[in-house]
Amino acid sequence: MKLTEIYWHLRSDIGKIEQALEKTIEAEHPVLRDASTHLLKAGGKRIRPVFVLLSAQFGNYDLNRIQQIAVPLELIHMASLVHDDVIDDADLRRGKETVKAKWDNRVAMYSGDYIFARAIEMATYCEQSEVHLILANAMKEMSIGEVEQIRDQYNEEQDLRKYLRRIKRKTALLIAVSCQLGAVVAEAKPNVQKQLYWFGYYVGMAYQVTDDILDFIGTEKELGKPAGSDLQQGNLTLPALYGMRRDDTLKQWISEHFRHPYGNHLPIDDVIARVKQNGAIADSQKLARQYLQKAFLALEQLPNTRAKKSLRQIGEYIEKRNS
Amino acid sequence: MKLTEIYWHLRSDIGKIEQALEKTIEAEHPVLRDASTHLLKAGGKRIRPVFVLLSAQFGNYDLNRIQQIAVPLELIHMASLVHDDVIDDADLRRGKETVKAKWDNRVAMYSGDYIFARAIEMATYCEQSEVHLILANAMKEMSIGEVEQIRDQYNEEQDLRKYLRRIKRKTALLIAVSCQLGAVVAEAKPNVQKQLYWFGYYVGMAYQVTDDILDFIGTEKELGKPAGSDLQQGNLTLPALYGMRRDDTLKQWISEHFRHPYGNHLPIDDVIARVKQNGAIADSQKLARQYLQKAFLALEQLPNTRAKKSLRQIGEYIEKRNS
Numbered sequence: 001m002k003l004t005e006i007y008w009h010l011r012s013d014i015g016k017i018e019q020a021l022e023k024t025i026e027a028e029h030p031v032l033r034d035a036s037t038h039l040l041k042a043g044g045k046r047i048r049p050v051f052v053l054l055s056a057q058f059g060n061y062d063l064n065r066i067q068q069i070a071v072p073l074e075l076i077h078m079a080s081l082v083h084d085d086v087i088d089d090a091d092l093r094r095g096k097e098t099v100k101a102k103w104d105n106r107v108a109m110y111s112g113d114y115i116f117a118r119a120i121e122m123a124t125y126c127e128q129s130e131v132h133l134i135l136a137n138a139m140k141e142m143s144i145g146e147v148e149q150i151r152d153q154y155n156e157e158q159d160l161r162k163y164l165r166r167i168k169r170k171t172a173l174l175i176a177v178s179c180q181l182g183a184v185v186a187e188a189k190p191n192v193q194k195q196l197y198w199f200g201y202y203v204g205m206a207y208q209v210t211d212d213i214l215d216f217i218g219t220e221k222e223l224g225k226p227a228g229s230d231l232q233q234g235n236l237t238l239p240a241l242y243g244m245r246r247d248d249t250l251k252q253w254i255s256e257h258f259r260h261p262y263g264n265h266l267p268i269d270d271v272i273a274r275v276k277q278n279g280a281i282a283d284s285q286k287l288a289r290q291y292l293q294k295a296f297l298a299l300e301q302l303p304n305t306r307a308k309k310s311l312r313q314i315g316e317y318i319e320k321r322n323s
Numbered sequence: 324m325k326l327t328e329i330y331w332h333l334r335s336d337i338g339k340i341e342q343a344l345e346k347t348i349e350a351e352h353p354v355l356r357d358a359s360t361h362l363l364k365a366g367g368k369r370i371r372p373v374f375v376l377l378s379a380q381f382g383n384y385d386l387n388r389i390q391q392i393a394v395p396l397e398l399i400h401m402a403s404l405v406h407d408d409v410i411d412d413a414d415l416r417r418g419k420e421t422v423k424a425k426w427d428n429r430v431a432m433y434s435g436d437y438i439f440a441r442a443i444e445m446a447t448y449c450e451q452s453e454v455h456l457i458l459a460n461a462m463k464e465m466s467i468g469e470v471e472q473i474r475d476q477y478n479e480e481q482d483l484r485k486y487l488r489r490i491k492r493k494t495a496l497l498i499a500v501s502c503q504l505g506a507v508v509a510e511a512k513p514n515v516q517k518q519l520y521w522f523g524y525y526v527g528m529a530y531q532v533t534d535d536i537l538d539f540i541g542t543e544k545e546l547g548k549p550a551g552s553d554l555q556q557g558n559l560t561l562p563a564l565y566g567m568r569r570d571d572t573l574k575q576w577i578s579e580h581f582r583h584p585y586g587n588h589l590p591i592d593d594v595i596a597r598v599k600q601n602g603a604i605a606d607s608q609k610l611a612r613q614y615l616q617k618a619f620l621a622l623e624q625l626p627n628t629r630a631k632k633s634l635r636q637i638g639e640y641i642e643k644r645n646s
Contacts, residue, residue, distance in 0.1 A: 029467050082431060109406060109432060110469040117463035118435070120443055124456045132455060133447045140440035143353050146433040 007050050009306070017049045018321035024118055029220055031265060033112050039154055039245055040078075047075045050314075052182035053173060053235050055173050055196045057307035059186025067179045073134065075119035077174060080113035128184050138177045145169025155232035156244075156251075156256040163241055164205070167212075172204030173206040195301045199311060202295035206318055209288040214321075216272055227270040238287065243271075243280035248273050292319055329636040330373050332629070336386055340372045342396050347441055355437050356418075359483070363402035371396045374498060375505035377517045380630035382509025391449050395458065398442035400497060403465055403620050405435035461500045468492025476556035477581045479567075479574075487528070490535075493529030518624045522634060525618035529641055531613040535642075536604060539595055540589055553589040553595045557584055561610065564593075566603035573597050615642055 007014065025036040049070040056066045070080045116139065123135050148166050152158055178198030183193040214223065215230045216239045223229070230237050231254065244251040250271060257266040275281050292315050299315075302308050330337065348359040372393040379389045409431045439462065446458050473488050475481055502523030506516040537546065538553045541564045546552070553560050554577065567574040573594060580589040598604055615638050622638075625631050 026587065029470060034465065049501055056485055083436065086432060106473050107470060109409060110466045110473070112436075113406065113439070114463060114466035116439065117459055117466055121456065123461035124452075124459055124548055129452075133444065136444035136447055137438055140437060143433045143437035143440055144355065146354060147430060147437070149356055150429050150433070247468075 001313065001317065003045060003314070003317055004309055005048075006317060007054070008316035009310075010050065010053050013053055013066075014046060015200050016063060017053075017067055017074075018046070018072050021074060024071055024075065024122060025115070029114075032111055032138050035272035036049065036078075036111060036115060044077075046074060046173065047314075048077055048178040051135060051178040051200060051311075054307045054310050055179045055182030055188075055200075055306060056290060058183055058192045058196065058302060059188030065185050066182065067127075069123060069131060069185050070178075072119035072123040073114050073178050073181065074172065075122070076135070076142075079112045079115035080146075081234060082108050082115065082232060083146075086112070126185060128187075131181060131184060134177055134181060134184075138173050140167045141173050149235065152236065156236065156255050156258050158236050158241065160238075160241060162212065163236070163238060165204060167208040168201075171208040171211075175207070176201035177255055182298065195298045198298040199295050202291045202298065203315055203318065205316070206291035206295065209238055209284060209291065210318055210321055213239055213284045213288065215239075216275055217281060226268075226271055226304045228266075231257070231271065232268065233256060238284045239275045239280045242283045244273040244280055246278045247274055247281060250278070324638065324640065325639055326368060326370075326637070329633055330377070331450065332633075333373065335377050336376055336389075337372065339386060340390055340393050340397075340618040341369070343390050346420045347394055347398065347445060348438070349499055352437075356435055359401075359434060359438060367400075369397060370637075371497065372599055373443035374501040374523060374634075375430060377630045377633050378505030378511075378523075381506055381515045381519065381625060381626060382511030383568075385534070388508050389505065390458050392446060392454060392508050393443035393501075393505055395446040396436050396497065396504065399462060399465075401460070402435045402442065403469075406429050406439060406469075407498035407557045409435070412417060437530060439516075448539075449508060449509075452505060454507060457500055457504060464492045464496050467566040472558065475559065477584055479559065479578050481559050482565060483561075484500060485503050486559070489533040490528060490608050491524075494534075495524050498527035498530070499524035505586060516619060520620045521621040522618050523615045525621065525637055526641065528616065529611045529614035529638070532561055532607060532614065533644055536562055536611065538562075539598055542602060543596050547592075551589075553594055554580070554594065555589060555591065562598045562603045564592075566598040566601055566604045569601045569603065570597055573601070612642065 004011075014285065022037075022040060026033055027038060052065055052066060052070040052073060056062075086105050120132075120135070121133060126132070129261050145166055146167075148162075149170065151164065152162065176197050177200070180193055180197035183196045188196075215237065216227060218227055220226050226232075230241055236254070240250075240254060244254060253266060253271060257263075296312060299308055327334075338611055341473060345360075345363060348363060349356055375389060375396060377394040379385075380395055428587070443455075446454060449455070466490055467596050468491075472486075472493065475485065475489065499520050500523070503516055503520035506519045511519075539547065539550060540561065541550055543549050549555075559577075561575075567577060576589060576594060580586075618638050620636060622631055
């Protein structure tokens with residue numbers, strides 16, 4: 001089942017949120033409009049608005065009010081992508097066309113700032129005062145997560161705990177908050193809000209672990225970049241962490257690469273073969289599956305509705321993607 | 324009279340806000356703490372918190388509540404400085420030490436994001452709901468101002484209107500909002516809030532025009548950078564705009580420089596001599612003075628208090644700085 005089929009019954013509301021996103025960003029300034037529109041057209045699964053919509057169905061479903069939080073959540077996600085691009089851009093163009101690169105980076109940085117500010121501005125109209133605190137906190141945690149990733153880049157001395165804390169901040173929290181706030185604006189019961197938060201949190205963890213697995217086992221065509229990119233760029237993700245535990249040669253290769261990042265010493269095909277052989281991929285998949293089980297456990301506390309079924313299907317989609 | 328003498332009677336409250344700023348930023352993450360503490364120690368005049376405190380004296384002065392808005396306003400200012408540094412950093416190190424430069428820039432960008440998010444998080448605790456909208460709007464306008472400055476860089480086809488709109492967004496608005504929100508949290512009368520907004524707006528405009536004048540007539544020691552830096556970096560400010568109108572040779576020099584920014588063709592000493600001689604500096608000073616007169620006019624609507632006297636003195640300080 002495709003992701004869009006799972007929420008086929010929501011397609012009209014998703015379309016309206018898409019329009020609201022466009023309208024929010026279209027205004028005010030030509031350069032910003034171009035940058036933002038480009039980003040918007042680039043698409044993305046709009047998974048956060050989908051979670052907001054589905055979660056809101058556990059309360060009083062009112063699209064106008066839901067939109068006021070679904071749009072800011074997607075904007076925060078977009079702004080964080082823009083700021084990630086600032087870095088990627090700088091990286092790709094290192095040493096070349098610096099004036100143009102610099103111009104692009106500056107525009108990207110301030111476009112990100114603009115989109116963050118638009119998100120907050122829009123969320124201001126939500127009646128529930130806890131919404132603002134939850135959003136600000138999520139933005140704060142996300143920026144801490146980014147700083148942690150920078151600090152830990154090319155650092156081989158990492159453990160599982162650090163990795164999990166980082167992906168929580170980078171990915172899981174915003175998905176958790178999307179589920180939670182959908183329920184909050186629909187004024188669902190406190191326990192429903194809580195279970196949806198945990199569903200989103202565990203699904204988000206499973207999602208990021210799966211992403212990190214795919215970076216090793218996906219094809220270049222599927223990934224849009226060569227396999228093993230994370231490790232090449234000095235990011236130690238779960239398969240590498242597990243792999244290093246079991247395999248001294250692998251540990252040695254990675255250490256060497258991290259000490260001399262620009263020496264191109266990392267035999268990436270052999271690295272990938274090893275994490276597949278030594279059980280690191282299987283262990284990572286197991287952890288993703290455990291997170292999904294916890295997500296489903298949170299769902300079980302909720303009444304049996306169509307929305308619940310869709311949330312479960314999204315979880316299963318992530319699991320299949322994992323295989 | 325020194326600036327600190329003007330608000331000598333507030334020194335204890337300013338000290339408390341300074342402590343609150345430190346405490347806000349101290350927590351959570353070592354890298355962020357280092358970056359933020361460095362920024363905090365670098366100082367600055369804390370002029371925005373001072374405006375908040377003085378404006379709050381027109382209502383019910385309660386330091387705990389005032390702090391909840393004074394700290395976020397200074398944090399927003401600081402975050403915008405951090406994001407400006409991302410660019411400056413990249414510029415200074417062009418072609419050298421890119422890995423380190425990149426690391427610094429990334430940390431700077433995400434530190435800025437973190438400080439923005441902390442500011443919003445803290446402001447969430449303000450009771451008055453309009454506070455959040457006013458802050459989000461100011462952040463949004465500031466980012467648009469930055470993008471405008473990038474778009475207009477090395478663009479000789481500019482007019483006074485564009486320049487004024489840009490400095491409004493870059494500088495005047497946050498000062499206006501500082502005065503306004505001081506009055507809002509102290510629940511001063513609506514008309515008092517409004518007059519303080521306009522006082523801040525006009526003072527902010529005068530402040531930035533003065534800054535732009537000083538970039539031409541200040542010494543390298545006073546400025547901490549060579550005179551004429553704005554123009555060298557492709558930023559057309561008021562003295563240059565006025566100067567180009569009156570002086571075809573100047574216009575030609577600047578056009579040539581803007582078309583070939585890295586040719587080092589701009590005879591900056593002659594440029595400075597010309598804007599002094601041809602009346603461009605005098606005209607700029609006149610505009611700064613007109614803004615100050617408007618600021619004082621807004622003040623006249625307010626009751627005669629010590630705070631009013633201090634606000635006027637700050638305006639006069641800006642004027643003297645102008646001579």
